């Protein structure tokens with residue numbers, strides 16, 4: 245609450261320099277929560293180390309410097325950029341080394357045995373859903389063992405906690421993130437055909453599915469049948485601010501109500517639930533999206549939204565679990581095929597908007613389907629292999645129209661709120677799913693437009709921040725950096741890095757690299773040189 249650091253996450257990421265009992269008594273000596281700002285600064289200096297010092301970069305030997313898929317990228321500039329990005333993995337692979345912590349010292353990191361990929365910047369730890377999108381690139385870059393190690397870390401978290409936490413920190417233990425672990429194992433299997441690994445993972449994947457069914461299911465009234473259908477939502481059980489954004493959550497809750505701890509607890513739970521969705525934060529989760537920017541999160545109701553993307557993911561998870569059990573000739577813990585088809589039917593009833601061919605969230609707070617497009621509306625096209633052709637045409641015509649106005653990619657929503665999962669932010673995972681959906685439903689021209697927009701955004705933002713390619717592309721004059729790969733982009737202006745939300749835009753960046761390399765593989769012969 246003293247805001248010693250611009251970003252609340254900085255403090256909770258610092259390991260102690262002394263045994264925890266000594267740190268606590270030093271804190272008591274300066275007056276505990278009544279300490280002055282000056283004494284707090286000194287206390288932190290004396291008792292805490294640098295954030296991230298328990299992590300070491302890893303010297304990766306298996307990186308393929310000339311991966312085969314890049315040879316079919318016809319444009320020389322795009323191909324050279326692909327090689328550059330392929331080389332960036334070495335900056336994002338880490339191992340944990342807790343050995344330098346003194347005896348009795350503590351760190352907020354969850355122990356991970358194997359090497360892993362991090363998003364980059366302030367995100368120093370492994371993140372759950374980010375890993376899926378990074379893997380799409382890592383596997384193509386020849387990082388097969390590292391991909392397996394990253395997945396193994398997540399599996400071991402399921403083993404220890406029964407689910408995959410948001411990220412590998414103790415403060416993420418009250419929530420998960422979009423459940424993509426089963427799809428990571430599937431992806432890994434498609435690349436390696438390593439059935440033994442699937443066999444090893446399957447019991448834990450089934451356990452994770454059980455966790456989602458037990459803690460995140462909700463009954464939704466179904467207009468067309470008059471009965472109820474079961475779907476899933478994000479749901480975090482907490483009555484405390486998120487430690488990594490403590491002062492933000494605290495101030496928000498106290499703005500809504502100064503004294504009512506019940507109302508404050510509701511806000512904390514809905515904020516943590518927003519973080520579980522991966523979309524932290526967005527007007528998608530608020531009841532009053534028209535509120536002024538500084539009040540927009542005051543009506544956050546994430547737990548009252550039944551999200552399209554979560555259900556689209558779980559449908560794929562259920563199909564994949566059925567398929568894995570088939571492949572291994574093992575008896576499934578559940579009839580996954582049946583669960584998937586019931587989920588699909590429920591989604592068609594509750595979420596499908598016939599007019600646009602898109603799927604919308606369902607709002608439990610007013611028992612209505614949302615009426616606004618969000619980028620998640622297209623996710624069933626990634627999950628459902630067969631969808632009526634005319635419906636798909638309508639949906640991707642809608643997407644094409646959004647692209648006409650947003651040359652940098654599909655924005656998270658169409659509403660400007662200053663939140664990072666709203667217009668104009670175009671996020672790599674959202675572009676990936678839109679491209680996958682378009683490919684699967686044979687909407688090739690929209691798929692290519694999405695791919696070109698994505699490549700343009702990533703490339704131009706990198707170029708504008710000093711990126712260059714030996715013998716091919718000169719560095720822009722007046723740039724001091726050497727090119728950044730951002731976590732998100734502006735859909736409104738090609739080459740503009742993203743912004744908004746609780747922290748400064750981060751560079752690195754795991755999922756951006758992953759989706760870029762995947763897109764170069766899928767669309768290599770057709771992509772043209774970006775003009776920035």
Ligand SMILES: OC[C@H]1O[C@H](O[C@H]2O[C@H](CO)[C@@H](O)[C@H](O)[C@H]2O)[C@H](O)[C@@H](O)[C@@H]1O
Pocket residue numbers: 253363367371373374410411486488489519520522523524525731746747
């Ligand atoms: O510290 C604020 C929040 O930051 C994370 O969210 C964002 O970054 C993640 C890592 O790239 C990404 O997975 C997520 O979609 C982003 O919105 C974190 O996941 C949140 O829990 C945290 O509160």
